[in-house]
Amino acid sequence: MISEPLRNPLSMFDTRDKVAIITGASGSFGRACALTLASLGGKLLLVSGSQDELNDVLREVKEVGGEARVLVRRPDTLEDAEAIRDAALEAYGRIDQLVIASGFNKAGFIQDLPLDDWEAVMNANVRGPWLMAKVVGTYWIESGIKGKMLMMSSVRGRHGNYSGYTGYCTSKGATDALTRVLATEWAQYGITVNSIAPTVFRSKLTAWMWSDDEVGQATRKRSLSRIPLGRLGEAEDLMGMALYLLTPASSFCTGQIMYVDGGYTAG
Known part of the structure; x- marks a missing residue:
């Protein structure tokens, strides 16, 4: 007997009516991910620190026929993360996908970089994702939902950089480790956790x-x-991988750092 996925491979990429929280939704990757999921029938909570930028993404989501709500908030504290989770539940009644697209960098050689700048990078790139994983993952475990979590890493989690990236490289190395440990902790619940690791791609920061x-x-x-x-790279170069990791197509893929880097890590 031929299984349904083999009869209809595109069914493996179905995200209709799935509810996603996207943090950093006003950034290049968050925006592209929002438009992709929205155009395929997903329901979104778009989260960022900028109301004006969120409104721009919301307008574009509506242009592709999508459904979304916005929330101006960053997951700086446990209370913030809980408020983001609760906003999604209040709007849609469930959460199926968590996309952590937010990030921050403050470059400087270690002898010159203020501790406050290093901590700001670590808070944005490690603390915030950990808090979102904690509150949404707990909800998934308690609700029996086999959720999908996607984070943004970087080739800098694997390679150093001579431009003063002691904060950024350290934070992305932590993202890789968090991806793997959550994947192993949550596998028993059917929850998958993966990360995309690009090289330089077009964004506000670059x-x-x-x-x-x-x-x-x-x-x-x-x-x-x-x-x-x-x-x-362009943000669109990441979307095929993102769609794969957020849909049933990747049901046997977890704990992976997926390099979308034009061959950078191969050479």
């Missing part, structure tokens, strides 16, 4: 690399020299 000034050109040239495919 917009300067696409400029024509001397610094932008030099940095872009140096980055391109390490990428076999010969170009920097």
Whole structure:
């Protein structure tokens, strides 16, 4: 007998009526993920610290026929994370997917970087995701929901960087470790946890690399020299992997750091 997935492979990527929380929804990856899930029938809670930017994403979600609510809040504390979870439950009655697309960087060599800046990076990239995982994961376990959690890592979780990334590289290494340990802890509940790890791709944080000034050109040239495919990434390059990791297609994939990097880590 031929199984339904083999008869209809696209059914494995079905996300209709699934409810997703997306933190960092106003960023490049969060926005692209929101539009992808919305256009395929998902229901979204878009979370960010900027009302104006969230409104822009909400408008675009509606343009593709999607359904979403917005919440101006960051998961800085346990109370914040609980409020985000509760807002999704109040709006839709359940949560199926958690996408942690928020992130932050403050570069500086360790001898010059203030402790406050290092802690700000760690709080945004490690503490916040841990808090969201705690409150949503607890809800999934108690509710018997086989949820899907997706985080944003980076090739910098695996490779160092000579540009003063002691905060960012450390935080993304922690993201990789958190991905693996949550995957092993939650496997017994049927919950999957994975991360996408890109190289440099176009975002608000990297917009300067696409400029024509001397610094932008030099940095872009140096980055391109390490990428076999010969170009920097766009947010859309991440969406096929994101859709895979948030749908039944990836039901036997957990604890993985999925490099979407133009071949950077292969060379």
